[in-house]
Amino acid sequence: MERDARAAILRAGGMSGQRALVVKLRGQRLVHAWHAAQAPWEERLLRFGGAAAGRILAARCSEDAVVLAAGDAVARGLPGAERTSFLWRDPATGRPQQAQGGGLFARRFARHHDALAIEGRLDQPSVLVLDGGVDALPTPPGFAAWSVSARAQWIVDELGGDGWTTGPAADAGLHFATLMSLREPRGSVGRGGLGAALARANVAAIVARDAPIEPLVDERFRDWIAACRASPRLAARALGGTFEAADAAQARGELPLDEARALLALVDEARAARHGCAGCPTPCGLVFDRPHARQGGRYGAVHLLASRLVLDAEVDGLDALRACDELGLDAKEAALRLEARLAEAPVERSARASWIARELAAWIEHPRRAGGPLERVVERLAGGSLATRLALRVSTRGSDPMRVQPFLADLASEGRVAELLAPLELPAGALDPRDPRGKGRIVWWCENLALALDATGACAFSAAGLLADGIVDLDDLARMVAPRAALGAAPGRGLLALGGALAAMARLAARGPRSRAEDAPEERVMLEEYRRLRGEGLDWLDPEWGLEMAWRRQAEHDEVESGGVAPRLVDVPRPTHGVVRVRALGASFAGLDGTSWNFGEGDTAQALIEHLAGSSPALKTQLESASLWSGGRRVPPGEALRHGANYDLVLALSGG
Numbered sequence: 001m002e003r004d005a006r007a008a009i010l011r012a013g014g015m016s017g018q019r020a021l022v023v024k025l026r027g028q029r030l031v032h033a034w035h036a037a038q039a040p041w042e043e044r045l046l047r048f049g050g051a052a053a054g055r056i057l058a059a060r061c062s063e064d065a066v067v068l069a070a071g072d073a074v075a076r077g078l079p080g081a082e083r084t085s086f087l088w089r090d091p092a093t094g095r096p097q098q099a100q101g102g103g104l105f106a107r108r109f110a111r112h113h114d115a116l117a118i119e120g121r122l123d124q125p126s127v128l129v130l131d132g133g134v135d136a137l138p139t140p141p142g143f144a145a146w147s148v149s150a151r152a153q154w155i156v157d158e159l160g161g162d163g164w165t166t167g168p169a170a171d172a173g174l175h176f177a178t179l180m181s182l183r184e185p186r187g188s189v190g191r192g193g194l195g196a197a198l199a200r201a202n203v204a205a206i207v208a209r210d211a212p213i214e215p216l217v218d219e220r221f222r223d224w225i226a227a228c229r230a231s232p233r234l235a236a237r238a239l240g241g242t243f244e245a246a247d248a249a250q251a252r253g254e255l256p257l258d259e260a261r262a263l264l265a266l267v268d269e270a271r272a273a274r275h276g277c278a279g280c281p282t283p284c285g286l287v288f289d290r291p292h293a294r295q296g297g298r299y300g301a302v303h304l305l306a307s308r309l310v311l312d313a314e315v316d317g318l319d320a321l322r323a324c325d326e327l328g329l330d331a332k333e334a335a336l337r338l339e340a341r342l343a344e345a346p347v348e349r350s351a352r353a354s355w356i357a358r359e360l361a362a363w364i365e366h367p368r369r370a371g372g373p374l375e376r377v378v379e380r381l382a383g384g385s386l387a388t389r390l391a392l393r394v395s396t397r398g399s400d401p402m403r404v405q406p407f408l409a410d411l412a413s414e415g416r417v418a419e420l421l422a423p424l425e426l427p428a429g430a431l432d433p434r435d436p437r438g439k440g441r442i443v444w445w446c447e448n449l450a451l452a453l454d455a456t457g458a459c460a461f462s463a464a465g466l467l468a469d470g471i472v473d474l475d476d477l478a479r480m481v482a483p484r485a486a487l488g489a490a491p492g493r494g495l496l497a498l499g500g501a502l503a504a505m506a507r508l509a510a511r512g513p514r515s516r517a518e519d520a521p522e523e524r525v526m527l528e529e530y531r532r533l534r535g536e537g538l539d540w541l542d543p544e545w546g547l548e549m550a551w552r553r554q555a556e557h558d559e560v561e562s563g564g565v566a567p568r569l570v571d572v573p574r575p576t577h578g579v580v581r582v583r584a585l586g587a588s589f590a591g592l593d594g595t596s597w598n599f600g601e602g603d604t605a606q607a608l609i610e611h612l613a614g615s616s617p618a619l620k621t622q623l624e625s626a627s628l629w630s631g632g633r634r635v636p637p638g639e640a641l642r643h644g645a646n647y648d649l650v651l652a653l654s655g656g
């Protein structure tokens, strides 16, 4: 397409979300076509922009298409909003996938696009260059053998800009190949074959050279910053750099105390200054100054590598992560596969670090050695929380877990969860991680919200923190992150409804047999509730109507099942005197770790929090947001204290 014609369309489309482009790769020729809505509901999703527009392109393009999208919050430069959504099908399984990649690429991409679909194939490996238009630059000879660092260096030297590159794993045809960011500290995106899907199209990398959009500093921008600064959970994440999640996992009984302490100790080895997404007031990225690189590292991958492979030290998990990054491999899936290899042919613990590097290199040489597609990867990554397991099982994102795991189940207070879920009721047992009751509605709600947030490009972790802490309600959040005209007079509902429509569309694309494991008795309760809320019809074509219908179906079911929702049961043992000990592994409450309290008759969990706030007034706000756990169970505020018990103070976000 002529540049002038494109520019005219851009002017006409402006920021209204009508900027969805399809690029067909034909040999070394690129054919561009702007997508126009074919139905009113389609028009609405295109106008919302970001992954909502991307979902339309994914539905209208061929199955091999890879779609990129950046939402309204990215296009406005909302602080921290620099996420690109990727939608594609896993070449190995044919399942639809969706993932979010962070980095400045999104703000460059958003200058000209809401969504871009790439379909077809180039006749030689090339870098796709977004620079006003879209062009292809062939890679130099030998590129396929280069590490991710070498590829990134060449691309940045040649082209500048920001973007994503495949690694040798994608060229070798490994179906758990991802994309790696060009800039350090490197991030990855695309569990479920994104790297392999692009390599199949002979796209070795994607670079945006357009100047990043300038942030629109308006009321919403300022409100977002003020809200983030007021959130104790976001402050805890900024201190812990996602490793504070080890604290929560320990409290839930999923992680031994010594492992949690060792993981938290890694935070001290990272640079004091955090890095983060552009403009984020609570940056949460750790940077480790390793001998060979300035390396990022997040709790999920480092912990999984260190624990599954039983490495000598958590820091060895960072080295294993680096080895995966250099090949462009999904580190979590690599950990599961390496674990399986170790079971077949044990390796001395002291020799494992070097064995990992050799084994990964062997996979590039002989891809079959890595094995075929793994079944139920994300479910094997879940801990003991039933809500998380359900979320991973039903997630419409394929192999990439929900961006924000169901934070309502794990971390928000009972009152907050009840407020956010309304008009649905909160049944008894809903906040017990091992009780299936209420998990279907919690996961349904969180999935709707996560899909809608991702369509805006705003940080879902920040949004979860703001909601869990009660800093904003759903309407406030929607006003800050979503396109102004997209949600009407009740923006919070509109956001949930839009997420529901996106989930329905993703589900339509994901045809396939029902898994036998879904019939496991302990999960049936959750699945039935989740499916009841999702529904089967075409209600989602009018998202608000679809939301109303989902609420009604569940409310009617609750009524029939229990003659109204069962009263919340709080087990209140006989009050007594005694001593309790406080455990606080994360940095937020470091001074309180190991303290004890002689409590009196009738003292409850809430009284313990008040006592701690009285003795440490500077921590009052954080303590009010924290949850209390004991014996792997969340302790309700009204429950009497038990003599001799340890109480874990947890202030964390799920995911990361």
Ligand code: SF4
Binding pocket: 079, 080, 081, 275, 276, 277, 280, 281, 282, 283, 284, 285, 459, 460, 461, 462
């Ligand atoms: S909280 Fe972390 S992930 Fe979210 S915007 Fe800030 S730096 Fe980025």
